[in-house]
Amino acid sequence: MNILIIEDEARIARRLQRMTLEFFGNTPTQISVCDSLQKGLDHILDDNPDLLLLDLNLNGDDGFQILEKMVAASFHTIVVSANIDKAITAFAYGVLDFVPKPFDQDRLSKALTRFVSPKLKPDGGIKYLAVKTAGQVRLISIADVIYIKGAGIYTELHLHNGKPQLHDKSLELLQQLLPDRFERIHKSYLVNIEQAERIIVNPGTRYSLLLRTGEVLPVGRSKYKELKLRII
Amino acid sequence: MHTLLFFFTFLNWLNTHVIIRNESALPVYKVGDNETWAAKSFNDKDWSAIRDNTASQIFWSRTHLDLHQVENVLLPLGLQIEAFGAFEVYWDGVFIGRNGQIPMKGKPEIPGTERSYYSIPDSLIKPGIHVVAMRSSQSLLPDVQRSIAFKIDRYTNLLTRPLITMAYMNLMAGAFLIAAIYYFFLYLNSKRRQSDILIFGTICLLFFALLIMEYLKFHVTIPYPEFFTRLEVIGWLTFVNALLVPLYFIIQFNFKKGLWLMLILLLTLLLMYGSNYHHYDLTARLYSLAMFVTAFIVVLNGIVQREKGGLIVLAGLLISALVNRFLVYDYGLFISFTIIVLCMLYLHSIRASVIEAEHQNALLLSSRLQLELLKKNIQPHFIRNTLTSMMDWVEESPKEGARFIQVLAAEFDIMNEISAQTLIPLSKELELCRQHLSVMGFRKEINYIWEQADIDETQLIPPAVIHTLLENGITHSAPLPENTIKFILYYSVSKDAYQYIFETVAKNRPVMTGRAGGNGFKYIQARLTESYGDKWAFTSGATETGWKSTIQISIK
Numbered sequence: 001m002n003i004l005i006i007e008d009e010a011r012i013a014r015r016l017q018r019m020t021l022e023f024f025g026n027t028p029t030q031i032s033v034c035d036s037l038q039k040g041l042d043h044i045l046d047d048n049p050d051l052l053l054l055d056l057n058l059n060g061d062d063g064f065q066i067l068e069k070m071v072a073a074s075f076h077t078i079v080v081s082a083n084i085d086k087a088i089t090a091f092a093y094g095v096l097d098f099v100p101k102p103f104d105q106d107r108l109s110k111a112l113t114r115f116v117s118p119k120l121k122p123d124g125g126i127k128y129l130a131v132k133t134a135g136q137v138r139l140i141s142i143a144d145v146i147y148i149k150g151a152g153i154y155t156e157l158h159l160h161n162g163k164p165q166l167h168d169k170s171l172e173l174l175q176q177l178l179p180d181r182f183e184r185i186h187k188s189y190l191v192n193i194e195q196a197e198r199i200i201v202n203p204g205t206r207y208s209l210l211l212r213t214g215e216v217l218p219v220g221r222s223k224y225k226e227l228k229l230r231i232i
Numbered sequence: 233m234h235t236l237l238f239f240f241t242f243l244n245w246l247n248t249h250v251i252i253r254n255e256s257a258l259p260v261y262k263v264g265d266n267e268t269w270a271a272k273s274f275n276d277k278d279w280s281a282i283r284d285n286t287a288s289q290i291f292w293s294r295t296h297l298d299l300h301q302v303e304n305v306l307l308p309l310g311l312q313i314e315a316f317g318a319f320e321v322y323w324d325g326v327f328i329g330r331n332g333q334i335p336m337k338g339k340p341e342i343p344g345t346e347r348s349y350y351s352i353p354d355s356l357i358k359p360g361i362h363v364v365a366m367r368s369s370q371s372l373l374p375d376v377q378r379s380i381a382f383k384i385d386r387y388t389n390l391l392t393r394p395l396i397t398m399a400y401m402n403l404m405a406g407a408f409l410i411a412a413i414y415y416f417f418l419y420l421n422s423k424r425r426q427s428d429i430l431i432f433g434t435i436c437l438l439f440f441a442l443l444i445m446e447y448l449k450f451h452v453t454i455p456y457p458e459f460f461t462r463l464e465v466i467g468w469l470t471f472v473n474a475l476l477v478p479l480y481f482i483i484q485f486n487f488k489k490g491l492w493l494m495l496i497l498l499l500t501l502l503l504m505y506g507s508n509y510h511h512y513d514l515t516a517r518l519y520s521l522a523m524f525v526t527a528f529i530v531v532l533n534g535i536v537q538r539e540k541g542g543l544i545v546l547a548g549l550l551i552s553a554l555v556n557r558f559l560v561y562d563y564g565l566f567i568s569f570t571i572i573v574l575c576m577l578y579l580h581s582i583r584a585s586v587i588e589a590e591h592q593n594a595l596l597l598s599s600r601l602q603l604e605l606l607k608k609n610i611q612p613h614f615i616r617n618t619l620t621s622m623m624d625w626v627e628e629s630p631k632e633g634a635r636f637i638q639v640l641a642a643e644f645d646i647m648n649e650i651s652a653q654t655l656i657p658l659s660k661e662l663e664l665c666r667q668h669l670s671v672m673g674f675r676k677e678i679n680y681i682w683e684q685a686d687i688d689e690t691q692l693i694p695p696a697v698i699h700t701l702l703e704n705g706i707t708h709s710a711p712l713p714e715n716t717i718k719f720i721l722y723y724s725v726s727k728d729a730y731q732y733i734f735e736t737v738a739k740n741r742p743v744m745t746g747r748a749g750g751n752g753f754k755y756i757q758a759r760l761t762e763s764y765g766d767k768w769a770f771t772s773g774a775t776e777t778g779w780k781s782t783i784q785i786s787i788k
Contacts, residue, residue, distance in 0.1 A: 009675050012621060100616070102616060104623065
């Protein structure tokens with residue numbers, strides 16, 4: 001387990017580190033601490049973590065620009081911040097949790113539990129997916145996403161405008177962040193169920209899903225029953 | 233309102249009855265003294281049209297007036313004579329009155345006044361030619377050639393009409409006197425001693441004096457030798473007003489080359505005075521013309537510069553110029569002056585409301601700054617981070633945690649104490665800074681070092697200004713390798729300024745985004761403006777060893 005903490009107050013950074021180690025117990029866990037955003041960004045370039053605990057002064061637009069960069073990355077981000085009035089916006093950007101300062105072991109453990117249990121969704125609603133294109137980070141509205149296809153360690157977002165976008169997060173991580181209407185119909189497909197037209201039954205008990213756009217996606221055998229219930 | 237009343241008087245004046253057919257009839261003169269020269273039938277064909285210098289001799293004048301038919305309602309008739317000297321008046325040979333006393337039996341002349349009134353016997357007003365014979369002397373101004381002017385009207389009208397006019401004029405004069413006194417008091421009691429208020433007060437006072445002087449002849453009997461003195465005084469009052477009115481507009485409308493314009497105006501007025509010496513009415517007209525031209529230049533320039541009230545004043549000036557052009561000087565000047573003074577009052581009220589708004593804004597700024605100061609310690613970034621560290625200290629070492637709580641409480645106490653003030657002793661500010669460093673030391677676990685040099689602790693400073701610089705220093709600096717950040721405050725006084733230099737010795741954190749220091753600097757600048765107006769300078773920038781901010785406050 002590789003965890004990065006970005007926090008400029010030494011005392012709080014040590015607290016986060018101690019509590020995180022306590023949470024993971026016997027699991028081998030490596031924790032790095034950076035005391036500035038710049039150092040954090042440099043660190044990420046060298047060594048991609050599995051989880052980021054981010055202290056961000058979210059007062060002002062610039063805080064959110066940094067946040068966009070972080071949530072576009074391949075790992076989950078948990079924000080630990082004093083600006084509690086910005087929690088809703090942080091969730092909209094796609095953070096796994098927002099831990100308000102001051103925090104105790106229980107609150108931090110709750111956030112870390114989300115990280116280790118992919119079934120647990122964030123408390124707040126995500127509104128955008130941040131994607132990196134040509135070095136820039138762009139926000140894509142969730143409403144524009146029709147389905148997402150797994151492509152190795154990346155994913156491909158298929159949008160209403162017809163132009164697929166690559167995202168750095170895996171299908172599993174995105175599924176955890178996205179609302180329930182995004183249904184996993186296949187090990188490589190996550191579909192916005194509102195975009196589904198009907199299920200097509202092919203010869204040889206093979207199933208596929210016809211989308212409103214006319215596209216046809218394969219449906220995994222084990223997913224069929226659940227999908228059928230949701231569509232009817 | 234005055235203007236309106238005035239206008240009615242003016243109409244009333246137009247309504248006077250024409251009784252003399254040949255109003256511009258000229259007198260003929262003869263030096264000598266003979267009682268038969270009073271007779272209507274006397275033949276004066278060989279008399280001279282010119283009086284010449286009559287020294288202290290007695291001379292006679294005869295004027296033939298041609299009367300219209302007179303209605304009974306106008307009776308008894310009165311004769312108004314405008315003439316210099318002392319004289320006895322005969323109407324068709326009948327003595328009807330005297331003005332002053334001509335020299336008699338070695339006694340010198342007692343001068344008459346310039347304008348005098350006589351009742352004409354009802355029996356002697358048949359239509360046709362009548363003769364006014366005057367037995368006169370003019371020994372006090374013997375060389376002044378001034379013709380004699382006659383006017384006939386109902387006797388009571390002649391006496392009361394000037395008084396009615398004067399009543400209106402006094403009404404106006406009283407208003408100007410009150411305005412003058414008010415603005416002088418305003419000037420004396422104002423801390424700022426604005427010159428425009430003084431000028432306006434002076435204009436009102438001069439205008440009051442002008443009105444009184446103009447109608448002085450109805451208050452007191454002025455002997456004819458002093459007739460020109462009054463005109464001279466009126467001339468100079470108009471002269472000064474013609475200078476002050478444009479000056480007032482120059483100040484109000486921020487006219488750039490005001491000094492030059494005033495010099496040109498002064499020279500023009502002096503030139504007018506010199507070249508028309510003793511033509512009193514003409515000079516006064518020229519003065520007001522010069523004043524109007526200058527005022528128009530200033531006001532038009534003000535409109536181009538988009539000064540407040542420009543258009544209204546221009547309209548006022550135009551109306552006032554028209555009034556001045558189309559009414560007789562006596563009335564026109566005063567009506568037009570009144571309009572101008574009303575314009576000035578209007579400008580003044582605009583100015584007063586601007587000052588009031590500025591004052592309100594200053595109050596608003598002060599309360600906003602007070603709020604800003606109080607917010608420093610309850611804004612989430614400060615309070616929540618502090619509380620998080622505090623939780624950690626309490627969990628790890630309750631004793632240290634308790635100490636932490638105490639230093640935080642001390643910082644809160646000082647903040648609370650200074651928040652309502654605009655200036656605090658430097659010692660308080662330094663105490664605040666030291667408490668803040670203790671709090672931040674617990675939080676960041678960096679070894680903060682505070683140094684100060686040549687500090688005069690009795691000096692006053694706006695609250696939390698150094699504190700804000702300290703906060704910026706803490707936020708934007710990374711510690712040196714030995715985990716220290718040093719802050720140094722220097723103080724120095726020179727002949728015309730005192731100066732604070734606040735230095736942070738540390739590594740500057742790279743600036744990722746453009747938000748560095750924005751709000752903090754705004755707070756410092758607003759505080760300095762609040763207490764020192766524009767007499768301060770603030771600079772802040774990176775140095776090789778960290779960061780340096782300088783606050784200079786000029787003493788002058």
